[in-house]
Amino acid sequence: MTMKTRVFSGVQPTGNLHIGNYLGALTQFVDLQNEGECVYCIVDMHAITLPKEPDELRDHVLDVAALYIAVGIDPKKSIVFVQSDVPGHAELAWILTCQSYTGELSRMTQFKDKSRGNESAPAGLFMYPVLMAADILLYDADVVPVGRDQKQHIELTRDLAIRVNNRLGEDTFVVPEGRFLKEGARIMALDDPTAKMSKSAESEMSRISLLDDEAKIKKAIMRSTTDSDGEIRYDIENKPGVSNLLSIYSAFSGRSIPEIERAYEGQGYGSLKKDLVEVAVDQIRPIQARYAEIRHSEALTRVLADGAERAGVIAEATMRRVKDKFGLGGGASVPSGAGR
Ligand code: ATP
Numbered sequence: 127m128t129m130k131t132r133v134f135s136g137v138q139p140t141g142n143l144h145i146g147n148y149l150g151a152l153t154q155f156v157d158l159q160n161e162g163e164c165v166y167c168i169v170d171m172h173a174i175t176l177p178k179e180p181d182e183l184r185d186h187v188l189d190v191a192a193l194y195i196a197v198g199i200d201p202k203k204s205i206v207f208v209q210s211d212v213p214g215h216a217e218l219a220w221i222l223t224c225q226s227y228t229g230e231l232s233r234m235t236q237f238k239d240k241s242r243g244n245e246s247a248p249a250g251l252f253m254y255p256v257l258m259a260a261d262i263l264l265y266d267a268d269v270v271p272v273g274r275d276q277k278q279h280i281e282l283t284r285d286l287a288i289r290v291n292n293r294l295g296e297d298t299f300v301v302p303e304g305r306f307l308k309e310g311a312r313i314m315a316l317d318d319p320t321a322k323m324s325k326s327a328e329s330e331m332s333r334i335s336l337l338d339d340e341a342k343i344k345k346a347i348m349r350s351t352t353d354s355d356g357e358i359r360y361d362i363e364n365k366p367g368v369s370n371l372l373s374i375y376s377a378f379s380g381r382s383i384p385e386i387e388r389a390y391e392g393q394g395y396g397s398l399k400k401d402l403v404e405v406a407v408d409q410i411r412p413i414q415a416r417y418a419e420i421r422h423s424e425a426l427t428r429v430l431a432d433g434a435e436r437a438g439v440i441a442e443a444t445m446r447r448v449k450d451k452f453g454l455g456g457g458a459s460v461p462s463g464a465g466r
């Protein structure tokens with residue numbers, strides 16, 4: 127019997143998902159459903175690394191759950207659940223904290239970026255990648271589809287798994303691989319193509335949210351930063367704005383970048399932008415319609431309850447195995463060998 131590939135990924139409930147999240151991560155989530163056993167998490171414990179209003183957090187969790195389904199994640203095929211519903215994440219995060227070094231955690235660029243300017247950074251922000259490693263290792267994940275910005279965190283997860291396996295045996299953790307797309311892996315801000323498109327950037331014109339209306343999408347694309355030489359050519363170094371528009375166009379339409387360059391030869395940025403608005407709206411509109419149907423439905427709550435139960439079964443088996451390996455636990459622990 128061949129064991130199915132286990133896929134795990136997570137998204138933070140920190141606001142409306144944007145096309146960077148969609149093109150870098152969510153499209154992969156959907157495609158992988160036909161290849162493996164997929165577990166998709168809404169990582170609410172990561173979201174509290176920076177202060178969050180409780181009611182807002184609850185709303186955002188449901189927003190992301192509904193968007194997961196709206197983009198095509200099928201809860202019958204995949205497990206969709208909320209991180210804090212499964213206690214194993216926090217439990218394993220502590221065990222992994224004890225395997226990590228402050229030096230390697232201080233080198234994480236996301237930590238450096240998010241804590242910049244803070245004389246005393248929140249400890250949760252520092253531990254963020256360890257919790258992420260726990261998420262992944264808890265499900266014995268083979269493959270982790272993410273945007274390119276998460277590459278360093280995936281490397282840390284692999285380092286931790288290998289470090290523990292060297293000490294306690296190869297059967298302690300599955301060493302996961304990151305999966306990054308070619309186009310869409312790093313979508314940049316529309317008003318500043320040197321920064322990544324982000325939920326947390328102040329300017330609304332920097333991003334396109336999956337829930338934006340047509341007028342906003344049009345405005346953000348038409349106003350996006352380009353350059354003055356007028357040539358539609360992919361060149362990240364010298365033409366980051368146009369290159370970003372080409373990446374977005376390619377990821378949405380499925381057409382290759384050289385093909386798009388050829389199609390627009392001799393034309394101005396205006397026509398590229400105008401057509402990109404159409405391509406983006408065509409893709410986003412059906413997602414919004416499906417989102418509206420399910421966001422306030424009881425079915426959504428049932429998906430999360432069912433997901434938590436199914437995720438919990440996998441997590442408990444891993445925790446029994448890992449605690450036994452570390453010599454943790456008293457009467458409640460069982461001998462090694464339990465697992466998937
Ligand atoms: P923020 O956008 O506020 O920085 P984040 O990167 O923390 O948020 P998450 O919601 O946790 O966002 O990310 C979900 C997924 O989207 C991750 O796999 C991440 O790599 C991917 N992603 C985020 N931003 C981009 C982007 N600009 N381009 C491509 N993928 C992205």
Ligand code: LTN
Nearest residue numbers: 134135136137138169258261262
């Ligand atoms: N750090 C990720 C979100 C995340 C994640 C995970 C992604 C948390 N846990 C586990 C993949 C696997 C981010 O995109 N900011």
